[in-house]
Amino acid sequence: MPYQIMTHNLPTATLGTSRLIKAHHFGTVGARPKVYLQAGLHADEWPGFLVLNELIKRLRKADDDGAIIGEIIIVPVANPIGLAQNFHGYIPGRFAFSDGGGNFNRNWPQIAEKVEQRIRHDIDGSPENNIKLIREVIMDEVMSLPETTELQGLRKTLMLMSMDADEVLDLHCSGEACMHAYLPQEFEDYFKPLLVHLKAKVGLSELETGAASFDETNVSVWRHLKKDFAHLIPWGCRSLTLELRGENDITKEMALEDANALFAYLIDRKVIDAPPVEPPASDLTYYPLDAMDLVKTPCAGIVCYHKNIGDPVEEGEVIGEVVDLMNDDVEQSAQLLIARTNGVLFARLQRRLVICGESIAKIAGKEHLPFREIGKLFEDK
Incomplete structure (x- = not known):
């Protein structure tokens, strides 16, 4: 499938208004590995906007060259609801003003138990068959989620694009910070190449935060099922939250450097067919989140x-x-x-x-x- 931009309209919240999400699709639908990236779920955290803009430029050229092997979906602006919360020139985009309020990156729908009930008697000795079955049930459960409100529609839209991905990278930032990431403890080794390319020095790893954040939601079904089925169910999704330094660390130079790092990582994961990029020297250290x-x-x-x-x-x-x-x-x-x-x-x-x-x-x-x-x-x- 050639490069496409798909537009997803959210439920109308008030008379005469509408919001949309644009997703950039590269590669072939259903091809593996599938990688999903988004920025701005916290709508007051903006470095990721520019990083993904630069990454899309590189991916368009790779697509023209026929170099994209897997499937890549990029949502450079993931939260139009939060971005519209402009209050006297300030955008308080971390918490929702409507739909009961709350942090945009907390308390996402949890479907692990429903998925387990539907698949537990159909698990067989083939991990490949099991992953395929589970992904189909996951997407069916996401399709059944309500979308009455604008916020429900946003969450359902993002989940429909990400929940069957092999990897989910959610781009955020802090107030003032160095490059760092939050990730499940199980994926420290797996995501080390990504963090090395990004020159991150700090990784915060955890087993359970209790936040039901977006990236945790994408991996939660697999973590839940592996407790009972272990090796019969490999990790069907790995996810993390990238913190792209601080709120004001936004320059074309930084964005291009980070986009190049993400592109190099996609080569490592064989989503893109291109010569590998030599990673920089690294002093990455993992720290437990409870410390x-x-x-x-x-x-x-x-x-x-x-x-x-x-x-x-x-x-x-x-x-x-x-x-x-x-x-x-x-x-x-x-x-x-x-x-x-x-x-x-x-x-x-x-x-x-x-x-x-x-x-x-x-x-x-x-x-x-x-x-x-x-x-x-x-x-x-």
Whole structure:
């Protein structure tokens, strides 16, 4: 199938309005491997928009050359609902204003148990047959999801394009951060080539965050089924969330570098037939997500950091301070931010005016932290 752009209209939310999602399709429908990429599910995280724009340019040339072996779907703008939430020049695109509110990347529909009920008596000794069966049932279950509201329609549309993919790459960013990723613990080795090409130094791996995020939803059926069927059901989908540095790390040069890294990875995975690209030297380190310290503010005020992104920190070290502007004694108005683990400061809030109790920085560590609860590793539900 030649390169196509498919338009998907979402359910109309209000009189006289409509929104759409555009998907760029490369390769042959049903060809393997199938890779799905999207950006901007959190509609206030924009580096991925430009990265996928540059990647599409490279893929169009590869398509003209007949070099695309598998199937690639790219959704460069995944959340038109969030992008429309323009409030006096600011786009608060992380949480929905309508449909009950909530984080756009949390609490996605979970269909694993329904799939298991339908396939458990048909699993045989052929992993290939089992994957084919499970994918068919997955897509059937996704087709049956409701799409009454605009948000339901958005989720169903993205799931229909991604849930039968071999790989799902969801592009995000942080406030200020180095390149990093969140991924299932089972895929550390598998996705290492991707993170090496992207020059990431930090990978956060987990077994269960409890967030039901988009990337977790794509892999959740397979993780659920493998508990009972083990080797009879190989991983039919692998997924991760890529954090493309910080919100303002948007330049043509960065976007082209990241797009080239993604293209090189697609060559490695034999989705594209082209000479392999030599990966850069890497100092990638994986850290367990339950060992990540979320640094919280002791008071409201202005935050001043003493540590920069990528700096190593030690437990008990001061990484910054919050100046309480309402304190009568200006000599005592600064309250310290103390690291609770040894590790690396890899992300922090871009905004400097903070509220009391807010999580404003992340430190990747190696040792489990007792206040980090498995299954509740993301706080912004």
